Amino acid sequence: MLERLLSRWRGVALTLITVVATVWLSMTGGLSLYIHPRYFVFTSIMAVIGGILAIAAIAVTPARDEHGHDGRHDHSHESNALGSSRSRRHNRRPRLGARQRFAVIASTTATVLVVVTAFVALIVAPPVTLSSAAVENRSLNANAQTVDSPIDEGETLRGRDTSSFTVKDWAAMLRQGDGEQQVMGERAKLVGFVTVDPDAPDAFILARFVVNCCAIDAAPVGVAVHQPGWQANYPVDSWVEVDGAFVTNPSASSTERVALMPTTITAIDQPNDPYVY
DSSP states (O other): OHHHHHHHHHHHHHHHHHHHHHHHHHHHTGGGGTBOGGGHHHHHHHHHHHHHHHHHHHHHHHHHHHHHHHHHHHHHHHHHHHTOHHHHHHHSOOOOOHHHHHHHHHHHHHHHHHHHHHHIIIIISOOOOOOHHHHHHSOTTTTGGGSOOSSOTTOOOTTOOOTTOOHHHHHHHHTSTTHHHHHTTOEEEEEEEEEEOTTOTTEEEEEEEEOSSBGGGOEEEEEEEEOTTGGGTSOTTOEEEEEEEEEEOSOTTOSOSEEEEEEEEEEEOOOSSOOBO
């Protein structure tokens, strides 16, 4: 009985947990850690619809159960009225064997674990962002050429206001035609998290994730920052603001031919919106 009850309500419980988590993330701004902002309204509406359907399932299912119980109850009284001992034996619930009891316990435990895990993961645990571990599993700047550049090929940066340019913009320009010549000598103040340059121990990569749809398709982009001994002051995955100018990368072993030569590097807290779009 308990196993059937838990199995019946497992889907409803998981749906309600997901709905509550989605609405809470939408209200607190945490939804941006999972999806592109253009999908906020759609996701919130679908979550509310899912919640309404889950509540409807809670309201309807007990009525069916009660009806089914009444039918069995009437049948039992009819059998008793007839005084048929054979019918009473037929309606009696059979005893469960050891193997069946084990299956019921295992199924019940699995159901409880699934619901509790979903509750902890979606509601209790704080949302987290993608980090350097994801950079290692996804090719850095692999999609930088497909990212929209702030300037068209053939245009020049001379005289342009670049104060609003992000890591994504500079990474895209560096892989656009004569982009390396375009950015040489340009100053930039960029925010990103620290990740390792596997080819140059005296430099790190200032990285961000570009999100087109959701965190699953997020692509890492970054620029090299030449800073010997950075490991002592700037841990991997820490967030920093780098102010400097683009120069030919002094690190001969690095695959990044252009690097940001910092004037200042300031440790900062993770931004409220750590992704770029």
